[in-house]
Amino acid sequence: MGERILMKGNEAIGEAAIKAGCRFFFGYPITPQNELPEYMSRRMPQVDGTFVQAESEIAAINMVYGAAGAGARAMTSSSSPGISLKQEGISYIAGAELPAVIVNIVRGGPGLGGIQPGQGDYFQSVKGGGHGDYRLIVLAPANLQEAVDLVTEAFDLADYYRNPVLILGDGLLGQMMEPVEFKATKLRELPAKEWATNGLRNHGGKTNIINSLVLDPHGLEEHNIRLQEKYARIVEAEQKAEIVDCDDAELAIVAYGSTARIAKTAVTQLRQEGLKVGLIRPISLWPFPVKDFEKVIPTVKSFLTVEMSAGQMVEDVRLTVNGRKPVYFYGRMGGIVPAPEEIAAQVREILGGAK
Amino acid sequence: MVKVFERPKALADVPTHYCPGCTHGIIHRLIAEVIDELGIVDKTIGVAPVGCAVLAYNYFTCDMQQAAHGRAPAVATGIKRVCPDSAVFTYQGDGDLASIGCAEIVHAAARSEQITTIFVNNGIYGMTGGQMAPTTLPGDKTTTSPYGRDTSKQGFPIRISEMLATLDGPAYIARVSVHNVANIVRARKAIKKAFEYQLAGKGFTLVEILSTCPTNWGFTPIEALNKVKSEMLPYFPLGEIKDIEAGEKK
Numbered sequence: 001m002g003e004r005i006l007m008k009g010n011e012a013i014g015e016a017a018i019k020a021g022c023r024f025f026f027g028y029p030i031t032p033q034n035e036l037p038e039y040m041s042r043r044m045p046q047v048d049g050t051f052v053q054a055e056s057e058i059a060a061i062n063m064v065y066g067a068a069g070a071g072a073r074a075m076t077s078s079s080s081p082g083i084s085l086k087q088e089g090i091s092y093i094a095g096a097e098l099p100a101v102i103v104n105i106v107r108g109g110p111g112l113g114g115i116q117p118g119q120g121d122y123f124q125s126v127k128g129g130g131h132g133d134y135r136l137i138v139l140a141p142a143n144l145q146e147a148v149d150l151v152t153e154a155f156d157l158a159d160y161y162r163n164p165v166l167i168l169g170d171g172l173l174g175q176m177m178e179p180v181e182f183k184a185t186k187l188r189e190l191p192a193k194e195w196a197t198n199g200l201r202n203h204g205g206k207t208n209i210i211n212s213l214v215l216d217p218h219g220l221e222e223h224n225i226r227l228q229e230k231y232a233r234i235v236e237a238e239q240k241a242e243i244v245d246c247d248d249a250e251l252a253i254v255a256y257g258s259t260a261r262i263a264k265t266a267v268t269q270l271r272q273e274g275l276k277v278g279l280i281r282p283i284s285l286w287p288f289p290v291k292d293f294e295k296v297i298p299t300v301k302s303f304l305t306v307e308m309s310a311g312q313m314v315e316d317v318r319l320t321v322n323g324r325k326p327v328y329f330y331g332r333m334g335g336i337v338p339a340p341e342e343i344a345a346q347v348r349e350i351l352g353g354a355k
Numbered sequence: 356m357v358k359v360f361e362r363p364k365a366l367a368d369v370p371t372h373y374c375p376g377c378t379h380g381i382i383h384r385l386i387a388e389v390i391d392e393l394g395i396v397d398k399t400i401g402v403a404p405v406g407c408a409v410l411a412y413n414y415f416t417c418d419m420q421q422a423a424h425g426r427a428p429a430v431a432t433g434i435k436r437v438c439p440d441s442a443v444f445t446y447q448g449d450g451d452l453a454s455i456g457c458a459e460i461v462h463a464a465a466r467s468e469q470i471t472t473i474f475v476n477n478g479i480y481g482m483t484g485g486q487m488a489p490t491t492l493p494g495d496k497t498t499t500s501p502y503g504r505d506t507s508k509q510g511f512p513i514r515i516s517e518m519l520a521t522l523d524g525p526a527y528i529a530r531v532s533v534h535n536v537a538n539i540v541r542a543r544k545a546i547k548k549a550f551e552y553q554l555a556g557k558g559f560t561l562v563e564i565l566s567t568c569p570t571n572w573g574f575t576p577i578e579a580l581n582k583v584k585s586e587m588l589p590y591f592p593l594g595e596i597k598d599i600e601a602g603e604k605k
Contacts, residue, residue: 066433
């Protein structure tokens with residue numbers, strides 16, 4: 001058991017990145033993620049790392065492209081409007097198959113929106129966001145210990161699959177304080193970065209090229225097929241979810257991130273009332289944890305998806321459940337965080353009142 | 356027998372996609388000669404733009420990255436921060452650098468990133484078929500200024516080198532041309548100086564090179580070279596616009 005330190009979410013994510021060997025951080029100010037670039041600007045010089053405050057989110061993600069292409073563990077962070085600006089670069093990073101970690105501390109939208117927590121970036125995160133057929137691995141922590149652990153894993157996943165990984169947090173996680181422990185875990189054997197453009201002298205004299213342009217349509221289709229095969233391997237191997245109290249549940253709440261921990265409180269309340277309620281908490285939003293749903297679908301009678309959005313993840317829940325059971329939705333928007341009692345009231349209504 | 360002329364080692368032995376009379380080939384060769392002369396091919400990383408030179412990664416034998424439109428200076432920043440002992444250069448056209456990539460080039464220069472930017476200015480979007488560029492001369496006809504660039508509606512050309520020279524960050528900024536042999540020799544010297552300054556850690560360096568686009572200008576190669584001399588030079592005067600060592604030399 002290591003030392004537990006009380007930290008703010010944004011700072012804990014930064015420290016986790018440094019502990020994971022990230023030495024290149026390219027940031028730009030936007031609320032509610034500012035503590036992350038601020039923390040990195042303090043910490044990077046202490047570990048011989050590099051912090052650059054870029055001129056824009058667009059420049060920051062392209063600095064990540066360059067640094068990742070040169071073989072380094074590189075990271076950028078932002079919040080919703082800034083993540084929109086990064087989409088061009090994210091598509092290029094995915095197309096050029098570079099490992100990188102991007103953090104989105106989501107706020108309410110659309111447009112400039114607000115600065116309070118939101119989950120309205122789900123579609124953007126898991127359905128593409130930028131142009132072309134590509135996927136990000138999307139990980140959604142629900143508490144700060146998990147955020148720290150997932151950042152560590154994100155760098156490994158990125159290197160292992162040569163694919164960008166998105167940590168999808170929200171303003172609540174970014175701003176809250178919790179005790180965290182930085183565990184020294186070696187997750188998987190990683191291949192050497194023989195493809196990196198760090199000078200011929202570093203890789204045996206062969207020219208390395210980082211590129212996403214394939215003008216020949218047959219070549220581009222082949223490139224896409226190869227990408228899709230990689231994504232299929234990720235779907236097979238990297239689904240992650242937490243299932244709570246679903247063995248005897250009549251209704252399973254589905255929620256991720258901050259909303260899931262609120263839903264957990266609602267589950268506890270409802271159980272005390274004698275209602276058989278459980279929770280499925282997707283941790284990997286892409287790949288969506290279909291296998292975990294399959295364990296629950298045969299026994300539960302209905303699902304209630306709760307999000308801080310107008311209903312985005314619920315579409316994936318419906319695709320997964322595929323008409324086998326009813327899927328209900330409850331959402332709050334604009335930076336309003338749902339209270340446990342609101343969620344409980346929805347469940348009671350679906351189940352026909354308290355028993 | 357003594358070999359007096361050969362392909363630079365930094366230049367790949369492949370057919371070129373550039374149009375007849377286009378000066379990209381000359382500029383590629385000058386960069387490759389400088390890389391050879393400085394003996395740095397094994398520690399050079401180039402960044403290709405979007406535009407006609409997007410395929411530059413096929414022509415240089417050093418490591419290459421291809422960047423999104425205008426973002427080459429940001430990509431180069433990332434590379435150079437990871438590989439501070441390397442030589443990193445961006446190769447960008449006028450649409451890429453002076454329009455969509457204006458923020459990236461200004462801030463790379465302001466940060467004095469230790470990179471060299473080769474800015475190829477032919478006053479037109481070549482790859483996309485001859486649209487107006489920020490550097491298109493007043494009155495010039497392009498596919499998006501079919502009546503000639505009207506400065507009252509389409510603004511004025513940007514003199515990037517002079518603009519960047521107002522910053523404290525850059526160590527060396529020069530504008531050169533490749534429309535005749537004497538100027539090609541001067542262009543080569545400027546490129547070499549820029550790389551030398553970078554390797555010596557003096558700061559950001561940029562060489563703007565006036566170039567041709569016979570295809571989209573609708574000229575023969577010779578007419579195109581004449582246009583550089585008679586029309587572009589008066590608007591974009593040649594010379595070393597900033598050189599932090601110049602004071603010491605005098």
